[in-house]
Amino acid sequence: MKWDPEKYTQFSSHRDRPFFDLTARIAASSPGRVVDLGCGTGALTAALAARWPGAQVTGVDSSADMIEQAGALECAPPNLEFIRSRIEDWEPDAGTDVVVSNAALQWVPGHRDLLRKWAKRLDAGAWLAVQVPGNFTAPSHVLMRDLAASARWAPKLEGVLRHADAVAAPDEYLALLVEAGMDADVWETSYQQVLPGEDPVLEWVRGTALRPVIAALTAEELSRFEAEYAALLRSAYPQHGWGTVFPFRRIFMVARKTA
Known part of the structure; x- marks a missing residue:
């Protein structure tokens, strides 16, 4: 699946906030090695490098386009590096003190x-901080799946969109981490995001959830699909004079290894 760094960062003020809400709960004072899994364009990984200048900070992403943009960051701290790799292939080395994954693991079966x-x-004392979206039952996703499963689009899009097993419930994550020997804090937040412009929810999902559909259809097919989908979104998320409210639930977990 191909990612578009420019489209992904279109709503960066909203997309970045959960990252900082997540990493603010990491109490590591002077880690030696920090890893950001699913680092995307690298801008947020650079914030980790600036926070911990004594650490070697590594951003990992499977997208060549994202890693290319990350490698071209201006004024990148000297303790920052990026590597292209799948999250599934990464394993923590001895001495890895902080592992962060922000809005990435929902793509990993x-x-x-x-x-x-x-x-x-x-290792004992290491930190693991993860955020995943919890909005797979929101109208934006339900309408997309229903349209993809319709008689018109199913021949092209059957099996393209994952949702049933994309993320777990917060209590499942909590039990998983505690049983693995970690002291864990798991919570969820629903952000009431106000988006500007015409069809802003469609513009938002073009950067993330719609990517599998974009990859599966021709340009002409995608134009027709988006026209139908946009009409549904306008009904589900009405526009006000001051913007369109797009609620977004996210699940957070921050844990420290105790044994």
């Missing part, structure tokens, strides 16, 4: 098993 493995392999 079986990520619960990865979390268990990472938690068990991390």
